[in-house]
């Protein structure tokens with residue numbers, strides 16, 4: 001497992017340089033140790049390939065998986081309903097489905113009588129399957145959601161089973177804030193525990209994923225833009241959800 005290091009003669013400088021690296025890499029504080037009159041601060045271990053995760057690699061990876069995705073998928077309705085309850089998806093809601101994949105959540109949105117869904121996915125193959133299932137108020141766009149301009153009109157923004165595939169948590173959270181109306185809600189959720197998720201991403205997905213932050217840490221990252229009122233991390237699901245602050249400066253880079 002590779003490490004990031006900050007190297008300086010001063011202990012304090014090495015530590016603050018490492019803090020910058022930590023923020024960039026989204027990993028945990030490391031230890032400071034001295035070596036040949038230099039202070040070295042390790043900025044945490046990253047699974048191989050994580051620092052180099054590129055959008056092209058993510059897109060190609062999911063393009064390859066798309067044809068078999070639905071056959072592999074186990075959609076647990078009870079968990080999904082718990083997540084959509086926390087996400088505030090209710091009749092009349094306008095929903096931004098971030099990284100919709102093949103559209104696993106579409107039947108649930110329709111069941112809940114939403115007014116509109118903009119479903120975005122980076123992978124053309126995933127988006128094509130999602131589009132083939134989009135009915136009623138659901139519209140599918142194939143794009144990098146981080147390169148799209150937020151419209152400030154959505155009630156709910158849902159990132160389901162996709163957060164580890166975004167390279168920079170704060171960039172994503174700040175960008176998604178710009179899609180929400182005042183009082184709108186952002187939810188990041190997974191239908192498995194952090195441990196299961198990280199184990200799931202340890203194999204071939206390591207080069208297109210980063211380690212999932214523990215829920216309280218993700219909640220901290222939300223707080224610049226959101227008032228967090230849901231933090232769930234148990235043996236079968238993970239949910240962090242919050243309401244957009246009125247003075248949030250949505251869309252600002254962190």
Ligand SMILES: C[S@@+](CC[C@H](N)C(=O)[O-])C[C@H]1O[C@@H](n2cnc3c(N)ncnc32)[C@H](O)[C@@H]1O
Pocket residue numbers: 058059062098099100101102103104120121122123126143144145146160161162165166
């Ligand atoms: C693990 S899949 C989950 C898909 C779906 N939410 C599900 O639960 O079946 C992650 C998805 O994130 C999409 N994705 C990754 N980065 C993205 C980005 N920058 N913009 C939009 N979609 C992205 C991938 O193409 C992929 O379809």
